[in-house]
């Protein structure tokens with residue numbers, strides 16, 4: 082049992098993910114993260130808590146904390162992101178067209194969003210406990226040109242999509258739209274928006290498209306390290322308003338992340354494993 086300085090204790094017998102420290106970022110695992118001062122741990126695990134203090138009392142916090150798992154559940158989820166002999170995490174294949182898409186049956190989640198919004202960086206951060214899984218990122222928009230499939234053992238698949246905005250609408254019409262429309266095992270789409278710049282016209286078009294497909298999707302607010310709390314909060318509240326008034330298939334809670342600083346990565350890992358039926362949440366978690 083190790084003590085989490087947040088004042089939270091892991092149940093006796095809870096095993097944490099044992100990974101080779103070799104080339105693994107120090108914040109990749111909860112065990113490392115929870116060695117930090119409590120306030121820092123809180124913002125790493127539950128990034129919304131950082132903004133909460135700035136909110137007017139009249140603002141309802143509920144939509145922002147619908148999924149609020151316990152630390153134990155996050156530890157459970159983390160284990161699924163550690164590659165082992167019996168649970169291999171690897172890059173599986175890439176596809177440019179639907180007839181090249183792999184015939185994988187396990188539940189799948191995909192990441193879509195404008196070019197450069199941080200899709201590949203987020204996938205890389207999620208897989209940071211298995212650094213041998215190669216996910217390429219770049220400063221140059223339009224870097225990811227194919228749909229990249231990553232297998233997480235037999236549990237689920239993660240798909241990193243090309244961004245729209247760069248070769249749009251070509252990539253989108255030929256790849257992403259048909260995929261979103263037809264992929265049977267797709268359990269959730271994560272639509273990324275850049276938290277430091279707020280919703281752009283292209284984001285609203287993607288949101289409309291997700292609504293048209295009527296398949297469940299979730300907003301992820303990226304690069305939250307890049308701007309101050311004030312700007313982030315303004316962008317977040319604007320997003321919340323759009324989700325509330327203009328969507329029906331979108332999960333009300335936006336997930337805040339910084340792939341660079343690992344903010345919100347543990348929460349998102351837990352959400353993905355929960356959505357794909359890979360873990361059972363304990364009674365102390367809400368969702």
Ligand SMILES: Nc1nc2c(ncn2[C@@H]2O[C@H](COP(=O)(O)OP(=O)(O)OP(=O)(O)O)[C@@H](O)[C@H]2O)c(=O)[nH]1
Pocket residue numbers: 194195196197198199200201202203217218219220221222223224225226242243244245303304305306307338339340341342
């Ligand atoms: N500050 C900061 N920069 C980030 C973060 N996530 C990604 N970036 C940077 O944003 C740029 C684009 O990142 P990618 O992950 O390649 O973006 P993408 O959405 O996959 O882009 P395409 O493949 O072109 O669609 C890179 O320079 C990243 O280092 C973040 O959380 N914080």
Ligand SMILES: [Mg+2]
Pocket residue numbers: 200201202217218224225241242243244
């Ligand atoms: Mg990319």
